[in-house]
Amino acid sequence: MNEKERTARIDLPRGLEELRSLEAGTPLLITGTVFTARDQAHLRMVRALEEGGGLPFELRDCVIYYAGPTPAPPGKPAGSLGPTTSSRMDPFTPALLKRGVAAVIGKGPRSLEVRRSFLQCGAVYLVAVGGAAALLGSRVRSMEMVAYPDLGAEAVYRLFIEDFPVVMAYDLRGGDIYADGGDV
């Protein structure tokens, strides 16, 4: 089977159930709203959860994208926008997954604890190709800063992405592309 035939198309939030049913190693194209958050935004969100402060977006059924964009050039909705290394967010991830995050988009393997947390919380881990940032940025239709403006590129942005290419990395049956190298 070639790649185009097995690529799943997921529209958010309607396609969340289908997303949860996909197997590790499946390429998919995502259309819908996601929120960017990376190191400092994670630190602030987890502190807010501990201290009862407000969160920049509703965590239940949301999709978080570990990314910090380049500024959008004039006339473009976004600049370059690829994934950053997920494992740096490992210390903060379980606390967010427990609040009902549906999926996370990043790159690279996670700790065993975080891997278990995805399964326990019913969340899936998706990966985009690190460094394919101009290509991935061209699939962003709108980008709006919604929290932590003082963090600049590390602020939280609401993105509307269209046909955004990712691969299911950790599915809900324990499948893991990093453990077995995928379905060869």
Place this chain on the structure above:
Amino acid sequence: MRRISAADLEEAVRQLTVEASVDLPADVEAALRDALRAEEHRLGKYALEQIVENLEVARRERLPVCQDTGYFNVFLEFGPDVLLPEKAQEAVDRGVAAATREAFLRASVVSDPLLRRRNTGTNIPAQLHLEQTGEEGALRLTVMPKGGGSENAGMLRMLLPTAPPGEVVEQVVEHVLAKAPSACPPVVVGVGLGGSADTCVLAAKRALLRPVGTPCPYPGYGSLESEMLEAINRSGIGAAGMGGAHTALAVHLIPLPTHIANLPLAVAISCHALRRRAAGL
């Protein structure tokens, strides 16, 4: 004596910074296209297709190749009769800041590492490395932006001076296999061997400047580079860590004179977006 003006230095840095950010060098692009042609693993091929398509999008749209537009390494090699401007660091910084605005690069540099971490907003200060060469009248300038993810994959170990070549190979391979999945493979591996703890790390980074696909210039070390590369690529980690035969494009080693009690070993890893531009001035 040949005098270089601050304005000329600034302008050269600005141009090289912009070009390095949006257009990958020909040697790296050729290595990535070769990898795509040869890769048979389903997901490894999927990743390489996007990596190569990304280069085309970036060049066409004049967008940064990666959203992590990096921390800027600037290497200045100057001949014995070349007089650099008095405030070379300031001229270089003005060039980097101008390129950051012009090419819509991400501001990724903080002025303080721990207590404040305030973003400088302009990607300065650049990391300036000066080296005097023997070539009369020559000034060569190289700009190499390097992303933070692959920089986190760096390493320094002080081996015993009696360690055999096999141990050096083993330590490099073990380290690269642990770090490569998160460092945007296929990576290029720079290895510094010898010197002291500080110069060894810089040699590892300088090794990334050698064009990918060119033979090792140090007699006897080429076979060690090949041995490391083959072991890394046997791992099956593959492009984007998604599987396949292309975890690294090359291993480049620089050996340095060292102390009788020392054998420093450093590794600098570049992601597949190995960005660099050089020009004579």
